[in-house]
Amino acid sequence: MTAPEVNFSELSNKPVETVRKLQQSTSRSLRVHRRGAEDEDLLLTTVSRAEQVAEVASTTTKLFLALMEHDDRTRTLVTDVVPRAFPWVRFLPKEGVRQFVVELVETLEAADSLENPAPVAHLVAAWRSTAEVHADPELLAVLKRDGADSGAVPEPPAGDPGPGS
Incomplete structure (x- = not known):
């Protein structure tokens, strides 16, 4: 809709x-x-629609968290089915998928307590970027090479199309 x-x-x-x-x-x-x-x-x-959307997201998060805490089989099942919701996790190593699920659950809970979905969106975007690196063997090899870490790369200035544009 x-x-x-x-x-x-x-x-x-x-x-x-x-x-x-x-x-x-x-x-x-x-x-x-x-x-x-x-x-x-x-x-x-409308305020009522925004409240409904927030309530649905919160309820879904709480239900998901309760299922994850229920038993080990549920956690294993979620890890096994997460590629259905996030197909790009197939490029992550198995341990990366497990780590993504753990971080996702923790972040969903924390974000719900703040009533702010931004941390979840940020986490998903970060893991998706990681999967993109794993999907490109040449890029992965370059990033795995030993060398000095120059730290975080700053965001380009607003309106800057980047190199080659």
């Missing part, structure tokens, strides 16, 4: 019509487009 879309100017110039579109939307949300290249689109939703 995708949210209907409006331009930011519609929200400003025709607020009553825009709210009507929001209320008629089956998702109870509207995507609000912003013009600037650095301006992220907005998602306008």
Whole structure:
């Protein structure tokens, strides 16, 4: 289910019509487009819908955590089926898959306690990047070579397309 879309100017110039579109939307949300290249689109939703989404995520997290704590067979099963939810884990070594599952469970619990999904999204993105390295034998070999670690690579400045662009 995708949210209907409006331009930011519609929200400003025709607020009553825009709210009507929001209320008629089956998702109870509207995507609000912003013009600037650095301006992220907005998602306008009702408070009740946002609370429902948060409650569903929290309930799912709590159920998943309870299952994981139940017994060793459940933890093994989750590790065995995680490639269905995250196909890219197939490129990780077996120990990496297990470590991802442990970190995912811990991060889900901590993020739920903060009511902030950002740490989970960050963790998944980091592990996906790790899987991408393991999927490329040449890159993996380069990164496994002995040599000086120069530390973390800083993010490129906003709007910088990077080398070769």
